[in-house]
Amino acid sequence: MAAYAYADDAMKLQVPFIQLPLAFDADVLADEIARLGESAWRPHPQGFPGNSAIPLVARDGNPLSDAVQGPMRPTPQLEACPYLTQVMHAIGGVWGRSRLMRLSGNAEVTPHVDIDYYWREHMRVHVPIVTQPEVRFHCGDAAVHMAAGECWIFDTWRMHKVINAADRARIHLVADTVGGPAFWEHLGRGRTPGGAMRPWSARHVAPEHGHTHGLMFESTNVPTVMTPWEVKEHLTFVLDDALPHAALGQVSQVVGTFHRHWRALWAIFGESREGGAEYRGAAAKFADELERIAAGVKLRNGAGLAHAVRRLVTDVSVNDDNALQQADERSGAAPATAM
Numbered sequence: 001m002a003a004y005a006y007a008d009d010a011m012k013l014q015v016p017f018i019q020l021p022l023a024f025d026a027d028v029l030a031d032e033i034a035r036l037g038e039s040a041w042r043p044h045p046q047g048f049p050g051n052s053a054i055p056l057v058a059r060d061g062n063p064l065s066d067a068v069q070g071p072m073r074p075t076p077q078l079e080a081c082p083y084l085t086q087v088m089h090a091i092g093g094v095w096g097r098s099r100l101m102r103l104s105g106n107a108e109v110t111p112h113v114d115i116d117y118y119w120r121e122h123m124r125v126h127v128p129i130v131t132q133p134e135v136r137f138h139c140g141d142a143a144v145h146m147a148a149g150e151c152w153i154f155d156t157w158r159m160h161k162v163i164n165a166a167d168r169a170r171i172h173l174v175a176d177t178v179g180g181p182a183f184w185e186h187l188g189r190g191r192t193p194g195g196a197m198r199p200w201s202a203r204h205v206a207p208e209h210g211h212t213h214g215l216m217f218e219s220t221n222v223p224t225v226m227t228p229w230e231v232k233e234h235l236t237f238v239l240d241d242a243l244p245h246a247a248l249g250q251v252s253q254v255v256g257t258f259h260r261h262w263r264a265l266w267a268i269f270g271e272s273r274e275g276g277a278e279y280r281g282a283a284a285k286f287a288d289e290l291e292r293i294a295a296g297v298k299l300r301n302g303a304g305l306a307h308a309v310r311r312l313v314t315d316v317s318v319n320d321d322n323a324l325q326q327a328d329e330r331s332g333a334a335p336a337t338a339m
Helices: 026-036 082-091 117-121 181-188 228-240 248-269 273-293 305-312
Strands: 004-007 010-013 017-019 022-024 051-059 072-074 094-103 107-112 123-130 135-139 142-144 152-154 160-164 170-177 203-205
Touching (some): 026 082, 026 123, 072 094, 082 170, 082 181, 082 203, 094 107, 117 228, 135 152, 228 248, 248 273, 273 305
Parallel strands (some): 022 203
Antiparallel strands (some): 004 010, 051 094, 123 152
16 A cells, blocks of 8 residues: 555645655765855745755746746756756656755754645655754654655655754755656655565666756646635645634535635636636635634644635635745744644
């Protein structure tokens, strides 16, 4: 049985971590990255201390863009790294926004949950390149050290954090994907830390000098107008994850009323921009009402139900082609004392 669930077009792992059966030459990757120079590194888009990145896949290939909406293409930095490109090709995903992410020594990625629409549709792949045993990745109740050259995914819906207790910086390839045939094959043969013992090995992917490896990139990643079927799927997902609360009955009624209204608007307008004002008005009214009646309702991962619905549905239910939607990478953040 595979160690993940893929139901109703939503990616959610049944376990905190899965190691994919691939292994890469971390020293070669580190050399490629070093040649990019310190000037290639950018501060974290939300300004978190000790966190910096080199964009590899970005909107229109622009290394200054942190957008998650629009055509994703390789940056000049990725094109300068042939083995890094080969690594991503071997993983086999259709790639969204992807970066090299650096965490300074004695720094951390603070506890948080990824609840944006973007995270509902993407797996996040980690390939450690420069790391030390003191670097620990925590997800839910589990924690692992991802060794250099390994390949991992984790459940972004759970509370997670990273602590680098070493003096040296940690550098990972952090690549976001909606999957792909080869990726799903790797995932089906992945292993979970502490799981049942069975024969397992990771295929070593050695550098192939002189070869060109083409990658697949996203061109479409958000709806023009979210269909009523997708609206229903996301709302059901959130309600099913809610902790018991006296307000849930009223919340369900409000959710049902909104979905029926959205379905009626869809019957009139479909994806036509002529319905933009009506769609946005319905979404705003629903979000405000939900904030009022569901203020104390929490999900199992600690996020607020109303906030999750806003980030998964109402904030992204209508989109403009020229919008530069970004994913909040510390959405639903918990206090630093969590976990």
